[in-house]
Amino acid sequence: MVARNQTSASEFLLLGFSQDSVPQPLLFGLYLSMDLVTVLGNLLIILAISCDSHLHTPMYFFFSNLSFADISFFSTMVPKMLMNIQTQSKSISYAGCITQMYFFMVFGGMDTFLLTGMGYDRLVAICHPLHYPVIMNPQLCGLLVLMSWFISLSYSLTQSLLILQLSFCINWVIPLFYCELAKALRLACPDTLVNHVLLYIVTSLLGVIPFSGILFSYTLITSSILRIPSTNGKYNAFSIGASHLSVVSLFYGTGLGEYLSSDASSWRGMIASVMYTVVTPMLNPIVYTLLNRDIRRALQTVLGRTIYVQ
Template identity: 75%
Template sequence: MEPANQTIISEFFLLGFSQDSAHQPLVFGMFLSMFMVTVFGNALITLAIISDSHLHTPMYFFLSNLSLADICFTSTTIPKMLVNIQSQNKSITYAGCITQMYFFMVFGGMDTFLLTVMAYDRFVAICYPLHYSVIMNPRLCGLLVLVSLFISLLYSLMQSLLTLRLSFCTNWIIHHFYCELAQALKIACSDTLINHILLYIVAGLLGIVPFSGIIFSYTRIISSILRIPSSDGKYKAFSTCGSHLSVVSLFYGTGLGVYLSSGTSPSSWKGMVASVMYTVITPMLNPFIYSLRNRDIQRALQRILRRAL
C-alpha cells in the first residue's frame, strides 16, 4: 500500500559513530589513517606484482585483482564519511546514496568471488600440479575474473533498481556511517518485500555457495597434503595456502559478524563496529598478511624500494 503523505526525498542523513563534536577529530584521524594504509598497502602489492615478471602467475594475478577490489571497496564508504566529519554535515544526496550502495555491493561481491577463485587456484596447484599450467591458463584466469565482475554488477544493478522504486516519507536518517542497504530498507515507507527476498536469496548465494566452494577446495587440499610423505613437503605445500586461508578467515569472520548484528537495533554500535571490521580492517590487513608470509612478495617489494631510493 502506498503511503498517503509521500514526499520526494533529496538526501539522507548518516548518523555515523560519534554524536559528540569533541570526538570527531579522533574519529576522523583514525579512519583517515586506516584508509591511507589500505590504499597504499594494496597499491604497493599490485605494483609489486605488475613490475616483477616472476609474479606473473595465476595466484598473483588473482591477488592483484583482490587488492584493486579492496581499494575500491574501501573507497566507496570512507572518503564520504571523512568529508562529512570535516564539514560537520551528515547529509548524502539521494543519488549519492544509491550510487554508494551500488558500488559497495559490486566490490563486496568481487571480494567474495575472488577469494573463491583463489581457493580453486590453490586446489589445482596442490591436487593437480602436473596439469596446473594447462588448467589455469591465462584465458581461464581472465574469464574467472570477468565472470566474477559480471555477477557482481548484475546483482548490484538489480538491487539498486529495486531500491529506486521505494518511497521514503519522513524518516530519512540512516543509523550507519554509509548507505547500507538493510538500513535503508528499514526506513522505507513502501513495500520492501521484494527487496528483502532478493537481499536474503543473493546474500545466501554469495555467502553459502562461494564459502562451500572454499571449504571443498581446502578439504581436498588438506587430504592431498596429508598424503605427502615428507614433513618438509607438507610444510611447503601448506605454506602456499597460509596467507589465503588467513584472509578467508578474516573476511568471512567479519562478514558473519555483520550478518549476525543486522538483527540488532538500528542505533546499536555493534552493527557499525562489525561493518568497520568488514569494510576497513580486513582490506587494510590483507597486504600485511600476504607480504609478511610470502617471500616472493617481499623480494618484489624490496626491489621496488631499492629503485625508489
C-alpha cells in the same frame, strides 16, 4: 529523529559514531591513517605483482584484482565519511546514497568471487600440480574475472533500479557511516518483498555457496597435505595457501559479524561494520606481505628501485 510524512527523500543522515561519545578529531585522524595505509598498501601489492615476472601467475593475477577491488570497496565509503567528520555533517544526498550502495555491492561481490577463484587456484596447485599449467590457463583466469565483474555489476544494477522505485517516508536515518542496502530498505514505505527476496537469494549465492566451496577446497587441500611424507613438503604446501586462508577468514569472519549484529546502532554493531568495510581491506596486503615470501621479495625489489632512483 521525528518521523517525516514526505513520500520521497532528498537526502539521508548517516549517524556513524556520532551518537557515541567518541571525539570526532580522533576518528578523523584514525580513519585518515587507515585510508592511507589501505590505498598505499594495495597499490604497492599491485605494483609489485606487475613488476615481478615471477608473480605473473594465476594466483597473483587474482590477488592483484582483489587489491584493486579492496581499494575501490574502501573508497566508496571512507572519503565521504571523512568529509562528514570534517564538516560536522551527517547527510548524504539521495543520489549519493544510491551510488554508494551500488558500488558497495559491486566491489563486495567482486571480493567474494576473487577469493573463491583464489581458493580454486590453490586446490589445483596443491592437489593437481602436474596439471596446474593446463587447468589454470590465462584464458580461464581472464574468463573467471570477467564473469565476476558481469555478475556483480548486473546484480548491483538490478538492485539499484529496484531501490529507485521505492519512496522513503518513515525517516531518513541510517545508523551506519555508509549507505547499506538492508538498512535503507527498512526506511521504505512500499512493500519491499521483492527487494528482500533478491537480497537473501544473492546473499546466499554470493556468500554461503562460495564460502562452502572454499571450505570444501581446503578440506581436500588438507587431506592432500597430510599425505605428503616429508615435513618440509608439508610446510611448503601449507605455506602456499596460508595467506589466502587468512584473508578468507578475515573477510568472512568480519562480514558475518556485521550481518549477525542485532543492533547496528550499538557500539558492537558499529565495530563489526568498521571491521568489515575498513579494517579488512587494510589488513589484506599486510597479511599477504607477512605470510607470503614471494610478495615480500617483490616488494623489497620495488622499494629498493624506488629508493635507488630517488
